Amino acid sequence: MPRHQFREIMKFIRFDLKDQRSARLVKDKFDLVSEVWDSFIENCSLCYVLGANITVDEQLFPTNARCKFTQYMANKPDKFGMKFWLAADVGTKYLSNGFPYLGKDDNRPPNQSLSEHDVMKLMAPYLGKGRNVTMDNFFTSVSLAEKLEIQSTSLVGTVNRAQREIPQPVNTIKAPLYDTVVMKNNKITLTVYQGKKNKKVLTLSTLHPNIPIGNDQSIFQKQCHFIIQPSIESISIKTLASTGFYNILDLAGINAWVLFKQITGERISGRIFLQMISVELRTASAQSRQSRPNMRCPSSQATEQESEPAAKCQHRQCQVRKCKNKTFDLCNKCHMSVCGKRVEKVLQCCSECFVDDQ
Incomplete structure (x- = not known):
């Protein structure tokens, strides 16, 4: 994926309305992504039944975001990040419950320690069922x-x-x-x-x-x-919403790997499984892209009209204002090559054609 296209996609990863953000953050510090996180945890608990042994531990997800609850932990590889309390199955490392650490919790009783409060909250769905919990x-x-x-x-x-x-x-x-x-x-x-x-x-x-x-x-x-402490590989993110979202992707990848092994019985490493998922997602996206005529080069359109095998679509240089970015996209009106920075998303046309229409 070209760099400018990736950055263009990153601009639209938002989970809230900007005009309502200030009022919502007063009630929930994690409101930028809390709805997505809660749905993810609910799905995790519904898709798998944990075994007899559950482990509780903390996770520091690295981030450069500046917020009130960013943590510094000197004993971690990444010193700064967002802390999450997680509960997972000991045998399979399947994540079932978790929540972020947002600082002082007003709902915590004054005579109860932070660690005790977090464990009881994580184990709430599994109490009274004869399970065992391990911790550090x-x-x-x-x-x-x-x-x-x-x-x-x-x-x-x-x-x-x-x-x-x-x-x-x-x-x-x-x-x-x-x-x-x-x-x-x-x-x-x-x-x-x-x-x-x-x-x-x-x-x-x-x-x-x-x-x-x-x-x-x-x-x-x-x-x-x-004591079992599952490690999670991740990347550094610069915004709070992206931090929570990318942590969901990491944890969802691990859970999907566990479910795949349980259902198919295959012995496959987590890294290879994630590569398989990325190839399948990329293939589906490429097929969807080829089905849209305005997103393909003229060479590939002409090849399909002749009922011949589709040729590979080559990168073309953006023709708007001497931009040097490489792109596959074409303007719907002038049919010139146009990159993501020069395209109007609503009309799928270049910025010059958009100005002429106005």
Whole structure:
């Protein structure tokens, strides 16, 4: 695709009315693309039934857009971006629920932490169904485990040892290398593993009442390594609406790949699958373009009139005001080659013919 044509398409990617934008952003900071995002999440939840294990994590989608809720995270490859809270299936990495982080949420109770509020919101459609949720140390807490246990949902996740809920002996005890200590409180099991000389790994679980202990260092890895963080490749976008829209395309591509494998049983990489989708979309667009006479070169029109195989349509230089852009398009009136910058979309004619008509 030519660069100018891509930029022309990007100009029209809008999901709201400009004159109503200010009033709508007061109610919803994500209103520029929230309607499309909500429809996407609804379709994702309807098209696939998640398994027994669900993982909750954060995603930083890179963007150069300037807005109030752009985040800076030094530990991410792209430092600046928009943060999304996502819930996905552990086995297939299928995304089922998610929402953007827009700053302070007025609906969050004052006595509830941000991480706990986000997990309960993501898991709301799956509570009371006997599922398990895995997470990293940002989300895991004893209070969250107790609330999920009431809703018949188990929890497995790493814990930050600096939390107040962690017993003091955990930080002071000096265990041998590859040693494991298990602590229990009702249905909550805390496992402390000395993975390195000066580093302990803490895992909180309400799913495993008993943790087998052995001398082999792989025992802990097999029993307590449950955290899965799916990575999502993306590109940097400069506007808020485009950021949300392109994130939807990325996530939809992953979900489509999962559904394709589940239905067909084929083993195919995600990269090859996305290439197949792009080829199919491009083929359909090319066929649609050939069916419109005003979008083809005279050589291809003459070939079709002679009932011969269509020849390849060559790029032509724009003939309006000595423009050097290459194009396939023709003016409907003067039949001169005209690029996207010089064409009037309503009448599909060049700017000079449009001025003459006025």
